[in-house]
Amino acid sequence: MKHNMADMKHWADVIADDAGIINKEHLVATGITPSGHIHIGNMREVVTADVAFRALLDRKTNAELIYIADTFDPLRKVYPFLDESYAEHVGKPLSEIPCPCGNCKNYAEHFLKPFLEAMEHLGIRPTVYRADELYKNGKYVEAIKIALTKRDEIATILHEVSGKPPASDWSPFNPICQECGKINAAHVTGFDLDAETVDYTCECGNSGIVPMKGGGKLTWRVDWAARWKILGVTVEPFGKDHASRGGSYDTGKRIVREIFGYEPPHPIVYEWIMLGQKGAMSSSTGVVVSISDMLKVVPPEVLRYLIIRTKPEKHIKFDPGQPLLSLVDQYERLNVNPDAGEYELRVLELSHAKGLCQTDIPFKHMTTVYQVADGDFDRIMSIVKRAGYDTTNEKCIRELADNVGNWLEMYAPPFAKFSVKDKLPEQTETLSDEQKAFLGALSQILEDSGELSGEDYHNLVYTAKTEGSTLHIAMARILGVDEEEVQVDPKTMFGAIYTALLGQTSGPKAGWFLSSLEKDLLVQRFREASTYSP
RNA sequence: GGGCCGGUAGCUUAGUCAGGCAGAGCGAUGGACUCUUAAUCCAUCGGCCGAGGGUUCAAAUCCCUUCCGGCUCGCCA
Numbered sequence: 001m002k003h004n005m006a007d008m009k010h011w012a013d014v015i016a017d018d019a020g021i022i023n024k025e026h027l028v029a030t031g032i033t034p035s036g037h038i039h040i041g042n043m044r045e046v047v048t049a050d051v052a053f054r055a056l057l058d059r060k061t062n063a064e065l066i067y068i069a070d071t072f073d074p075l076r077k078v079y080p081f082l083d084e085s086y087a088e089h090v091g092k093p094l095s096e097i098p099c100p101c102g103n104c105k106n107y108a109e110h111f112l113k114p115f116l117e118a119m120e121h122l123g124i125r126p127t128v129y130r131a132d133e134l135y136k137n138g139k140y141v142e143a144i145k146i147a148l149t150k151r152d153e154i155a156t157i158l159h160e161v162s163g164k165p166p167a168s169d170w171s172p173f174n175p176i177c178q179e180c181g182k183i184n185a186a187h188v189t190g191f192d193l194d195a196e197t198v199d200y201t202c203e204c205g206n207s208g209i210v211p212m213k214g215g216g217k218l219t220w221r222v223d224w225a226a227r228w229k230i231l232g233v234t235v236e237p238f239g240k241d242h243a244s245r246g247g248s249y250d251t252g253k254r255i256v257r258e259i260f261g262y263e264p265p266h267p268i269v270y271e272w273i274m275l276g277q278k279g280a281m282s283s284s285t286g287v288v289v290s291i292s293d294m295l296k297v298v299p300p301e302v303l304r305y306l307i308i309r310t311k312p313e314k315h316i317k318f319d320p321g322q323p324l325l326s327l328v329d330q331y332e333r334l335n336v337n338p339d340a341g342e343y344e345l346r347v348l349e350l351s352h353a354k355g356l357c358q359t360d361i362p363f364k365h366m367t368t369v370y371q372v373a374d375g376d377f378d379r380i381m382s383i384v385k386r387a388g389y390d391t392t393n394e395k396c397i398r399e400l401a402d403n404v405g406n407w408l409e410m411y412a413p414p415f416a417k418f419s420v421k422d423k424l425p426e427q428t429e430t431l432s433d434e435q436k437a438f439l440g441a442l443s444q445i446l447e448d449s450g451e452l453s454g455e456d457y458h459n460l461v462y463t464a465k466t467e468g469s470t471l472h473i474a475m476a477r478i479l480g481v482d483e484e485e486v487q488v489d490p491k492t493m494f495g496a497i498y499t500a501l502l503g504q505t506s507g508p509k510a511g512w513f514l515s516s517l518e519k520d521l522l523v524q525r526f527r528e529a530s531t532y533s534p
Numbered sequence: 535g536g537g538c539c540g541g542u543a544g545c546u547u548a549g550u551c552a553g554g555c556a557g558a559g560c561g562a563u564g565g566a567c568u569c570u571u572a573a574u575c576c577a578u579c580g581g582c583c584g585a586g587g588g589u590u591c592a593a594a595u596c597c598c599u600u601c602c603g604g605c606u607c608g609c610c611a
Contacts (some may be wrong), residue, residue, distance in 0.1 A: 326546080326560055
């Protein structure tokens, strides 16, 4: 049976169909530990989850998307971006540690906030849970009781699946020491199911009793399985790290079935996003692109497209240099392609999101507009308005302009860059007499004419080669020869324009480029260039 | 070392589950539009489908072996 693009099914639809057979109601879960600056792989995770979620909604299933922040995990070490004062907090739950900037509720929130904003940016709006709140609200109490009671069975599963026996004093529950505040140093010595408390002895020398409600957490592998049951998770994407044999999904699968009596969620294993070859501009030491860096240069819908068009198990190579331009191009072309196939339309549909900023201005076009306007937003707006673009959604245009501005500054290859020079560039000396005559004639004509559109400018330049045209006659007069002796190749005339304005022989599409500049500037600059001698 | 995932045109890749002429986009090259170089359109070039073996009338696809790359596995994301 041969397959073609027409009957290809998008991976999200494959997942939704697979998962959909089992249940009518779905809970798509995603989560990360906000222990530091949020990693690029997490971006893929949430987009993947969002797409699966939307594919399920399209099947008229009752689906919900949730995001769990693992705020109750311990701080593992003093990360390079933290100062030494954090040494005393190592081992404490992230939610109980002060924020590095002093403005957030706690350490976890500090890193969570920009990530939640990034999700908003991408049109992803899950119900957000914080692990510390789930524990403190008592959502985990039943699971903790079961886990403590079936401690030996869980240990056996961990042993069988991962191949390593847990230590003899291992417990599925990690109490928070009331003395030192650490969640990874206390050992369980007993528990009371009726009082819902756990007894512990801590490495710090303290021993005591904590409530099951908020007094500690289940260890990761047990926590994950318990969470599926507690929240009713049916679909969950996760990175390769959890997917390997004997890894946490393997153990979680058995723990949730055998201990908690619940079917594990449909897994979506995804690969990481790799950084492509960076240009010479970036520092040679391994550059890590954070989510915020990525969102600085890529419009959100393009970032969604990047992830959505690729199956989760494939690496994504992301190169913010020139290849980014092709990516954006491809997306924009698809976006307006009337012949797009069913599969492509599906990709497009999933890349769009409610509340996502959209303008009809192409990214590449904005790189030119931005540079013509020298980054000034008012000028950008007036240029795009004059070019006939929809300017009602100013916020989105500003977002695009910011993306483009950052891209030009951080990643753009030299060929994409130009600037309208303040003064006549010295390269003007390379112009031929004919080119100078052309500029002089053009200057005169512009001075005598009213406002011209891009097309007017364009056509005007082409009249230079036509005998009898005002431009052609003026050129002959300046050169002091008969009209029929003047042979004009429009290409070199365009070159003269770019040289006089940019100091380089090529540039953006000339017609509208000229129309986006002040006419007075053109008149003066071209006159100056026509009489230039070094 | 064990495991998972990848390897298809210069680049990014579809197709692998379910064997049936290996497809697209970008780039390159050539051309058209009396109107562009970074606009649009048309055409062309470009492939030992990582390698080797096996099954089959038929293999990118299934089986075995192997090479390359990424990730992962020390109970902790």
